[in-house]
Amino acid sequence: xxxxxxxxxxxxxxxxxxxxxxxxxxxxxxxxxxxxxxxxxxxxxxxxxxxxxxxxxxxxxxxxxxxxxxxxxxxxxxxxxxxxxxxxxxxxxxxxxxxxxxxxxxxxxxxxxxxxxxxxxxx
Numbered sequence: 001x002x003x004x005x006x007x008x009x010x011x012x013x014x015x016x017x018x019x020x021x022x023x024x025x026x027x028x029x030x031x032x033x034x035x036x037x038x039x040x041x042x043x044x045x046x047x048x049x050x051x052x053x054x055x056x057x058x059x060x061x062x063x064x065x066x067x068x069x070x071x072x073x074x075x076x077x078x079x080x081x082x083x084x085x086x087x088x089x090x091x092x093x094x095x096x097x098x099x100x101x102x103x104x105x106x107x108x109x110x111x112x113x114x115x116x117x118x119x120x121x122x123x
Contacts, residue, residue, distance in 0.1 A: 001023055001024055001025060001097060001111075001112045002023070002024040002112075003021055003022070003023055003024070003095050003096070003097065003112055003113065003114035003115075004021070004022045004024075004114060004115070005019060005020070005021050005093065005094065005095050005114035005115060005116060005117040006019070006020050006022075006117055007019040007020050007080075007117060008092075008093060008117030008118045008119045008120075009118075009119070009120070010120045010121075010122065011085055011119075011120070011121055011122070012121070012122050013085060013086050013087060013121055013122065013123050014084055014085065014086075015085050015121070016081070016082060016083045016084075016085065017082050017085065017119060018079060018080070018081050018082070019035065019079065019080040019082065019093055019095075019117060019119075020077055020078075020079055021033065021035070021077065021078045021079075021080075021095030021114055022075070022076060022077045023076040023077070023097070023112075024076075025076070026076060029052065029073045029076065030052050030101060031052055031097045031098050031099070031100065031101060031111075032049055032050065032051050032052055032097075032098035032100065032101055032102050032103035033049065033050055033071060033078045033095060033096070033097055033098065033103070034046060034047070034048065034049030034050070034058075034095070034096050034098065034103045034110065035047040035048050035049070035069065035078075035080045035093055035094070035095055035096075036093070036094045036095075036096060036107060037089075037091035037092065037093045037094070037119075038091055038092050038094070038116075039090060039091040039092075042091075044094070044107050045060065046058075046060055046105035046106075046107075047059070047060055047063060047067065047080070047093070048060070048063065048067055048069040048080060049069065049098075049103025049104075049105075050069045050070070050071050050078065050103060051101055051102055051103060052101040053101070054070070054071055056103075057069050057070075058103055058105075062088070063082075063089075066082065066083050066084045066085075067080060067081065067082050067083070068080070068081040068083075069081075078095060080093070080095075082119070085119075085121045086121055087121045087122065087123045088121075089119060089121050090119060090120050090121050091119060092116040092117065092118050092119075093116065093117050093118075093119050094113055094114055094115075094116045095113075095114040096110035096111075096112060096113045096114070097110060097111055097112040098110050098111065099111050
């Protein structure tokens, strides 16, 4: 499975971006999918995840109420709508397909990774 992440860019604080993660084939439909991010000099961290059937969505505390994750299994695509962005959200964002249907926060529980898309929020 190849994952193509897109939608990053440069935005001012308070702005919005929508990230997309497109899978090359249907394998991801039975798996949880998550977004991680990594800022320079920091560890990769879990941002948001959605279970295989969209029954549950999870967010790190700092993005709750601002970010929304969704998936369209017919298009093999997962989205991350990011609103009210702030400079602390600046990072490379990666999408990843979990080994199972859930979305753990440990990156080692993910089998496939996208190439990352840069999000930069200016103050």
